Amino acid sequence: MAGKDRYAVFGCPIKHSKSPRIHQLFAEQTQQSLEYTAQEVPAERFRESVTGFFSRGGKGLNCTLPLKELAWAFADLTTKRAELSRAVNTLVIQDDDRILGDNTDGCGLITDLKVNHGISLKNSRILILGAGGACRGILAPILENSPHHLILANRTRQRASDLAAEFCILGDIEACDFADLKGQQFDLIINATSASLNDQLPPLADDLLAREGVCYDLAYGNKPTSFVRWGMDNNAKKSLDGLGMLVEQAAEAFFLWRGIRPQTKPVIDVLHSARRFVSGV
Ligand code: ATR
Numbered sequence: 411m412a413g414k415d416r417y418a419v420f421g422c423p424i425k426h427s428k429s430p431r432i433h434q435l436f437a438e439q440t441q442q443s444l445e446y447t448a449q450e451v452p453a454e455r456f457r458e459s460v461t462g463f464f465s466r467g468g469k470g471l472n473c474t475l476p477l478k479e480l481a482w483a484f485a486d487l488t489t490k491r492a493e494l495s496r497a498v499n500t501l502v503i504q505d506d507d508r509i510l511g512d513n514t515d516g517c518g519l520i521t522d523l524k525v526n527h528g529i530s531l532k533n534s535r536i537l538i539l540g541a542g543g544a545c546r547g548i549l550a551p552i553l554e555n556s557p558h559h560l561i562l563a564n565r566t567r568q569r570a571s572d573l574a575a576e577f578c579i580l581g582d583i584e585a586c587d588f589a590d591l592k593g594q595q596f597d598l599i600i601n602a603t604s605a606s607l608n609d610q611l612p613p614l615a616d617d618l619l620a621r622e623g624v625c626y627d628l629a630y631g632n633k634p635t636s637f638v639r640w641g642m643d644n645n646a647k648k649s650l651d652g653l654g655m656l657v658e659q660a661a662e663a664f665f666l667w668r669g670i671r672p673q674t675k676p677v678i679d680v681l682h683s684a685r686r687f688v689s690g691v
Contacts (some may be wrong), residue, residue: 415444416467417667420451420459420512421474429472429682432660435680444469444668456480461609464503470667478513478543482548485511490529494577495547500663508631512666514542516551517650518659519628521598524680526654529598529624531555537596538562539612539637540603541569544628548602549573553581561596563588565603565612589615595620599625599641606635616644621690630656632685654678 419429425448433446451459456477462469473481478497482488485498488506492498514649522527528543536557537547541564552560561584564570570585577583597620605611606629625641630651634642643650657678665671 413445415469416463417444417446417470418463418468419446419472419473419474419476420449420456420463421448422450422476424448424474427474428565428656429474429660430549432677432681433664435514435677436650436661436664438665439676440664440668440670442668442670453477453480457484460484460501460509460573464509470663472663473479473499481511481638482513485509488510489513489580491516491550493649494550495543495546497543499659500666500686502666512663513547514548514662514666515655517662518655518657519553519626520555521662521674522650522654522657522658523598523626526675527624527648529648529652531557531598533558534597535595535619535620536560537591537594537599539588539601539614540605541566541598542574542602542604544604545602546573548600548628549583550580552600553577554584560586561586561591561594561624563591565614589617591618594618596623596627598624600673600684601625601635601637604629606637609636611636611640614640619644619646622647623643628652628655641652652678653681657681 427448428446437444459688481498488511492511493512497515500512503509512537534557555599562570563586567587574585625646627635627637629635630653638649657674661674
């Protein structure tokens, strides 16, 4: 008798991952018979763990920190968006046994902003804080949405300049450090630094956010992140964390694996009520 199709998320640490819950809810909602587990896999065991998972019949994987670049290098073939971000969060085994790598993070962010929160990126003045892997993953989809202008600010200015130079073929990006932001205002500020994870904040002037401006932290937690709190303190129209993006990127992975698009709102609502606060409203 054939068992359930098996999926998993690999990462390190992985204990607090919400992905098993999200995919279980998607599966129930769409009546798909599947199993999704979380497995702690350190970088040095990535290759053997992925190979073992697929050779034992696993159908698809999510990869999270610190494995996304390794997954990109591992995949036999990659989508264009994975290639641009040089990171893969979703692996799927194809009929010919080759492993396809995709990156659904950027698309998850855009869906959360536009569909769930009604935030238009077109003609907006957008600031991204940070120039690491998280920023790289969202640059292309943001530029595709025709912002008025896009500024990349990073503590280490050179990293921002390097990313801007690499992506300039897709649209105009200006690189700077935080001090250079003096006097400027933005309709949307996205925090792609890892500062929130340590309850820290880049040095941001109080007048950086335009009236009716929106703040979005790619990170999320069981309480509002330091950047979400900064947005609230600075009268953001909405100050959101990355929980919606997490569910949306998962929905896109689910679609890649199962060919069915689950509804995300009921799942976002369940996760919001589990942590007893709704960011940004
Ligand atoms: P990744 O693996 O995602 O690339 P990373 O290289 O550690 O992670 O990048 C994290 C990002 O957060 C970088 O932009 C980093 O700034 P630097 O390039 O100057 O290191 C930024 N970052 C981390 N902690 C920060 C803090 N306390 N203030 C401002 N920026 C911070």
